[in-house]
Amino acid sequence: MTQLALVIDLNVCVGCHACVTSCKEWNTSGSAGYLTDENPYEKDPTGTFFNRVQSFEIGEYPKTETVHFPKSCLHCEDPPCVPVCPTGASYKRLEDGIVLVDFDKCIGCRYCSWACPYGAREIDEQQKVMKKCTLCVDRLYDESLPESERKPACVLACPTSARLFGDVHDPESVVSVAIREEGGYALMPEWGTKPANHYLPRRKIRKPIHEDELQRADNPLNKEQRKPRAPVDEPTLDDSTSW
Amino acid sequence: MNPAFSVIFLTTLIGVGQGMFLAMYTGHAYSALNILPFETSASFYGVGSMIALVFLVGGLIASFFHLGRPERAWRSAARWRTSWLSREVIVLPLFMGLVGIYAILTYFSWWDLSVYQSASGSNLQLSLVIGVMATLASFALFICTGMIYACIKFLQEWASPLTVINYTLLGVASGFVLATTFSSYAAPELTQFYAVWAAIITFAAMLTRIASLYRNARIKFKSTIQTAIGIRHTKIKQKAMGFMAGSVNTRDFFHNQSQIFIKNMKWIFLTLVFPLPLILLWVGVTYSSSGILIFAFVVQYIGLIAERWFFFAQANHPQNLYYQTI
Numbered sequence: 249m250t251q252l253a254l255v256i257d258l259n260v261c262v263g264c265h266a267c268v269t270s271c272k273e274w275n276t277s278g279s280a281g282y283l284t285d286e287n288p289y290e291k292d293p294t295g296t297f298f299n300r301v302q303s304f305e306i307g308e309y310p311k312t313e314t315v316h317f318p319k320s321c322l323h324c325e326d327p328p329c330v331p332v333c334p335t336g337a338s339y340k341r342l343e344d345g346i347v348l349v350d351f352d353k354c355i356g357c358r359y360c361s362w363a364c365p366y367g368a369r370e371i372d373e374q375q376k377v378m379k380k381c382t383l384c385v386d387r388l389y390d391e392s393l394p395e396s397e398r399k400p401a402c403v404l405a406c407p408t409s410a411r412l413f414g415d416v417h418d419p420e421s422v423v424s425v426a427i428r429e430e431g432g433y434a435l436m437p438e439w440g441t442k443p444a445n446h447y448l449p450r451r452k453i454r455k456p457i458h459e460d461e462l463q464r465a466d467n468p469l470n471k472e473q474r475k476p477r478a479p480v481d482e483p484t485l486d487d488s489t490s491w
Numbered sequence: 492m493n494p495a496f497s498v499i500f501l502t503t504l505i506g507v508g509q510g511m512f513l514a515m516y517t518g519h520a521y522s523a524l525n526i527l528p529f530e531t532s533a534s535f536y537g538v539g540s541m542i543a544l545v546f547l548v549g550g551l552i553a554s555f556f557h558l559g560r561p562e563r564a565w566r567s568a569a570r571w572r573t574s575w576l577s578r579e580v581i582v583l584p585l586f587m588g589l590v591g592i593y594a595i596l597t598y599f600s601w602w603d604l605s606v607y608q609s610a611s612g613s614n615l616q617l618s619l620v621i622g623v624m625a626t627l628a629s630f631a632l633f634i635c636t637g638m639i640y641a642c643i644k645f646l647q648e649w650a651s652p653l654t655v656i657n658y659t660l661l662g663v664a665s666g667f668v669l670a671t672t673f674s675s676y677a678a679p680e681l682t683q684f685y686a687v688w689a690a691i692i693t694f695a696a697m698l699t700r701i702a703s704l705y706r707n708a709r710i711k712f713k714s715t716i717q718t719a720i721g722i723r724h725t726k727i728k729q730k731a732m733g734f735m736a737g738s739v740n741t742r743d744f745f746h747n748q749s750q751i752f753i754k755n756m757k758w759i760f761l762t763l764v765f766p767l768p769l770i771l772l773w774v775g776v777t778y779s780s781s782g783i784l785i786f787a788f789v790v791q792y793i794g795l796i797a798e799r800w801f802f803f804a805q806a807n808h809p810q811n812l813y814y815q816t817i
Binding site: 308332 | 732
């Protein structure tokens with residue numbers, strides 16, 4: 249069975265919010281209708297977003313690191329928001345594991361947003377229905393798009409390729425390999441929601457170099473001496489064509 | 492959580508309605524078993540159940556204010572297999588229907604058929620049978636209402652059997668206090684019976700509510716900022732939530748009140764729901780004063796609104812870990 253998901257590399261994310269704006273742009277102009285923004289240019293603006301980039305400071309000054317943390321719906325394999333829905337508007341697609349809301353069935357009771365520990369669901373204050381990340385389901389299967397663009401808008405927007413997209417149930421997919429080989433982890437594992445989206449941790453690549461490695465001990469030139477050079481007093485053709 | 496007044500009124504009003512019906516049926520059953528003198532003005536149980544129905548309808552109306560799309564509310568009965576909210580949506584009208592039938596049968600007692608007559612001549616009335624069904628529906632409704640909150644396991648303040656027990660006992664207590672008030676007008680000989688039950692249940696509710704406060708004061712939260720972002724470090728501080736404007740995440744899940752306000756609310760509800768109504772019941776029954784008994788009910792109901800407000804405000808949603816600072 250397919251389970252589409254994002255893998256977000258915190259080692260690479262620079263916190264530029266390109267995924268946020270790209271997500272908002274695509275989803276506010278998509279087939280499912282706009283994403284409400286209220287008072288966008290006035291006091292107390294507010295709006296509906298599917299994706300946010302948050303920043304955390306790890307450690308204590310001066311030994312700190314800033315981690316930029318993109319957060320969207322994790323498309324849990326056991327989503328706690330789905331069974332609580334009284335109307336069946338919230339559902340998890342069998343064919344690709346995407347958790348969606350049927351806007352025409354949603355009564356806007358907000359119970360699913362209470363039942364999501366990650367705060368991934370936001371009610372649209374004008375349309376009064378619950379909205380959430382769709383993993384750009386309206387791009388993934390759109391054959392009018394070139395195949396390279398059949399990916400979530402956030403993935404296409406990321407300038408550092410911090411967002412990978414694929415099927416986490418296929419062990420050879422790019423996301424599965426990344427999770428397996430780069431230490432991918434899930435958020436709040438304590439609730440057994442089994443999020444499909446994973447995060448790759450910050451990782452330092454350190455190469456220990458010994459002093460004797462700085463000087464090549466078995467350098468043949470030490471024995472064989474340098475190549476003989478042509479006399480340098482006059483320019484030669486060889487000077488300008490070779491090094 | 493940010494307490495929503497629609498839900499506060501829904502849960503407290505149907506609690507009163509359920510408790511009031513249970514009080515009426517308790518009186519009816521006692522008299523059927525000849526423990527209490529039979530209430531000859533048979534309309535007592537009928538009128539009392541009608542009052543219960545008024546509270547239930549009030550709660551139902553309040554619930555619609557919580558919905559973004561109330562015109563689609565009928566859809567919410569669909570997922571009764573998985574959703575406690577859906578189950579509540581089914582049980583509430585079912586219970587209201589049974590209370591309505593019970594009210595009609597007891598008010599117009601000549602409609603009340605005898606379904607069984609024993610050799611000794613005692614009758615089993617149809618209203619008693621309907622009453623048993625309504626009683627079961629009433630407790631089912633308490634379970635549904637409580638489980639809506641108790642089943643969300645990461646809202647650790649709610650995820651406890653005490654949530655269901657408190658919803659039940661507080662609802663029944665307020666209903667019995669209302670029944671005491673009502674009987675002081677309609678059937679003064681029953682006032683003491685209802686007052687004693689109201690006091691016992693209020694006292695029991697006090698014990699379980701304090702037990703839940705005790706439990707919640709000692710919760711160790713499973714979710715921390717470390718598990719929320721998956722970084723193993725003892726010192727993590729959020730520096731930006733990614734936006735400066737508000738969102739549903741910053742409005743629905745934060746009560747935005749000071750710790751002192753919360754603490755005061757706790758003491759206000761602890762006073763208004765338990766000791767004050769107990770004293771007023773005692774005074775009201777001793778001096779046979781209906782006015783004081785009405786006051787007892789009003790005080791306890793206001794206290795219950797404070798109690799429900801506190802219940803919501805006290806719950807810490809793990810999503811708040813992601814929204815610590817702008």
